[in-house]
Amino acid sequence: MDNNNIRVRFAPSPTGPLHIGGVRTALYNYLFAKKNGGKFILRIEDTDQTRFVPGAEEYIIESFEWCGIEFDEGVGKGGPFGPYKQSERKEIYRQYADALIESGNAYYAFDTPGELNNKRKEYESQKKNFSYNAAERMNMRNSLSLPGYETKKLLKEGVPYVIRFKMPEDETVEMNDLIRGKVVVNTKVLDDKVLYKSDGMPTYHLANVVDDHLMEISHVIRGEEWLPSLPLHVLLYKALGWEAPEFAHLPLLLKPEGNGKLSKRDGDRLGFPVFPLQWKDPKTGELSRGYREDGYFPEAFVNMLVLLGWNPGDERELFTLEELTKVFSIERVNKSGAKFDPEKAKWFNHQYLIRKSDEELAGLFMPVLKEHGIEADKDFVKTVIGLVKERATFVKDLWDQSYFFFIAPEEYDKKAVKKRWKAQSYDQMKELSEILKNTEPFTSANIEETVKKWIEEKEYGMGGVMNAFRLLIVGALKGPHLFDIVALIGKAETLKRMEKGLQTLGKKE
RNA sequence: GGUCCGUUCGUCUAGCCAGGUUAGGACGCCAGGUUUUCAUCCUGGUAACACGGGUUCGAAUCCCGUACGGACUACCA
Numbered sequence: 001m002d003n004n005n006i007r008v009r010f011a012p013s014p015t016g017p018l019h020i021g022g023v024r025t026a027l028y029n030y031l032f033a034k035k036n037g038g039k040f041i042l043r044i045e046d047t048d049q050t051r052f053v054p055g056a057e058e059y060i061i062e063s064f065e066w067c068g069i070e071f072d073e074g075v076g077k078g079g080p081f082g083p084y085k086q087s088e089r090k091e092i093y094r095q096y097a098d099a100l101i102e103s104g105n106a107y108y109a110f111d112t113p114g115e116l117n118n119k120r121k122e123y124e125s126q127k128k129n130f131s132y133n134a135a136e137r138m139n140m141r142n143s144l145s146l147p148g149y150e151t152k153k154l155l156k157e158g159v160p161y162v163i164r165f166k167m168p169e170d171e172t173v174e175m176n177d178l179i180r181g182k183v184v185v186n187t188k189v190l191d192d193k194v195l196y197k198s199d200g201m202p203t204y205h206l207a208n209v210v211d212d213h214l215m216e217i218s219h220v221i222r223g224e225e226w227l228p229s230l231p232l233h234v235l236l237y238k239a240l241g242w243e244a245p246e247f248a249h250l251p252l253l254l255k256p257e258g259n260g261k262l263s264k265r266d267g268d269r270l271g272f273p274v275f276p277l278q279w280k281d282p283k284t285g286e287l288s289r290g291y292r293e294d295g296y297f298p299e300a301f302v303n304m305l306v307l308l309g310w311n312p313g314d315e316r317e318l319f320t321l322e323e324l325t326k327v328f329s330i331e332r333v334n335k336s337g338a339k340f341d342p343e344k345a346k347w348f349n350h351q352y353l354i355r356k357s358d359e360e361l362a363g364l365f366m367p368v369l370k371e372h373g374i375e376a377d378k379d380f381v382k383t384v385i386g387l388v389k390e391r392a393t394f395v396k397d398l399w400d401q402s403y404f405f406f407i408a409p410e411e412y413d414k415k416a417v418k419k420r421w422k423a424q425s426y427d428q429m430k431e432l433s434e435i436l437k438n439t440e441p442f443t444s445a446n447i448e449e450t451v452k453k454w455i456e457e458k459e460y461g462m463g464g465v466m467n468a469f470r471l472l473i474v475g476a477l478k479g480p481h482l483f484d485i486v487a488l489i490g491k492a493e494t495l496k497r498m499e500k501g502l503q504t505l506g507k508k509e
Numbered sequence: 510g511g512u513c514c515g516u517u518c519g520u521c522u523a524g525c526c527a528g529g530u531u532a533g534g535a536c537g538c539c540a541g542g543u544u545u546u547c548a549u550c551c552u553g554g555u556a557a558c559a560c561g562g563g564u565u566c567g568a569a570u571c572c573c574g575u576a577c578g579g580a581c582u583a584c585c586a
């Protein structure tokens with residue numbers, strides 16, 4: 001295959017926020033293009049005007065910007081094969097629909113939606129399925145069943161019509177899928193799909209074939225839900241006299257529990273985002289959470305997503321986008337659907353968080369501190385982060401892990417007090433604060449040495465002293481190495497906290 | 510209902526195409542260790558070839574069937 005001619009596209013419909021399954025499809029397309037030195041195109045498939053949702057297109061573009069996935073051509077980017085929005089290509093499709101009629105591969109159909117509906121109901125009541133196919137088409141109102149003059153008359157009168165594909169009656173269609181291998185279907189079970197709607201717009205089937213051909217798409221990589229219409233598309237290429245691209249149908253993303261396609265509802269129910277970015281429904285005002293707003297790093301999000309249906313073949317799990325463009329291959333994409341695991345998504349974020357520099361994290365954490373009303377020195381914040389970042393999954397977790405570096409305890413964890421504030425604690429802490437007062441330099445190592453020596457000399461229990469001490473400084477039995485904490489907050493603050501704690505907790509009888 | 514696709518630990522998966530592995534890794538979970546606490550971390554453990562036939566000396570791997578699951582079955586994409 002000539003790599004210079006590799007061209008793939010992601011072709012979403014602007015009907016709402018982009019689902020993570022869609023993001024994954026786009027990601028695989030992108031990686032395939034980059035790996036093979038090809039081009040990645042964004043095409044907007046807005047042929048259904050009734051389903052248009054304002055803001056959806058912008059949402060899609062913003063989502064990919066956040067992920068770091070870049071298009072080479074397409075909506076918002078331009079390129080030599082534009083326009084890239086199907087509503088702006090309206091005139092193009094008509095001529096191909098006409099050509100199909102001309103060649104006898106398509107025909108006009110005048111059945112109204114109501115008639116079709118009745119027909120379906122009628123069949124349903126007999127427990128049969130209506131299919132607009134070779135067996136039925138002559139019983140319907142179309143240019144095949146009607147005499148020529150009648151069709152002409154109807155057309156001239158402006159009676160609404162659609163253009164349907166004339167599915168061959170009994171033909172075996174052999175197709176190849178890059179992921180699944182050979183797929184064979186007989187046209188007997190297929191129907192005469194509408195290619196061109198009465199509103200003058202093509203359906204997906206016609207538009208995607210025409211555009212993929214005109215845009216010189218070499219590989220169509222899309223969701224598994226399209227597999228059933230692959231025979232139609234292959235036949236369409238053939239009828240139009242075009243060479244079909246290669247196809248790859250990706251497995252679905254499934255719900256974490258039970259079965260079925262992952263949907264927005266699952267996210268709400270199980271408490272994780274299904275969308276890359278937060279989305280506010282323009283009609284209902286309903287808010288759906290997004291990975292970005294939930295605190296995920298785009299790198300972690302992409303990394304988590306790429307491994308849902310693909311793996312490198314070795315045991316590596318952490319990849320940058322850049323690395324992925326080198327190791328990705330369509331052959332290693334799985335056949336079966338993957339259940340989404342929110343726990344593993346968190347693990348990925350943790351991995352990325354601990355790998356970030358204290359400097360970068362400090363930059364991200366400063367605004368969080370500000371929200372809590374804290375103005376802190378950046379170097380101080382950096383040091384704090386170095387001590388606690390291992391314990392966090394998200395930047396916002398850093399607060400829970402470090403607030404005691406910034407504010408003195410207002411109250412003391414009741415359980416901890418009960419467990420660790422013993423009869424001797426008051427006197428011991430009083431004694432300790434005297435020792436600390438004279439400890440110089442007030443560094444973690446030096447304080448540790450001094451305090452440990454004192455404990456040994458007095459034969460106090462290490463656990464008892466340290467836990468009581470921690471209680472006074474932190475307010476709870478948690479946090480990093482205690483001597484690091486006191487050294488960082490400084491002698492004055494340490495003594496202040498101890499004094500206040502002694503006052504509040506008092507001497508236990 | 511019909512058509513197509515799929516099925517390895519709870520989850521993501523390696524292994525399957527070119528039959529011979531104690532069926533490997535990761536997340537989770539459990540236990541132990543480290544620690545002044547919590548968390549991290551380290552070590553260990555738990556746990557899977559959907560089922561039934563066939564081919565073969567030998568099947569997770571090849572073939573057939575069954576079951577289960579999913580997608581599709583619109584003038585939606």
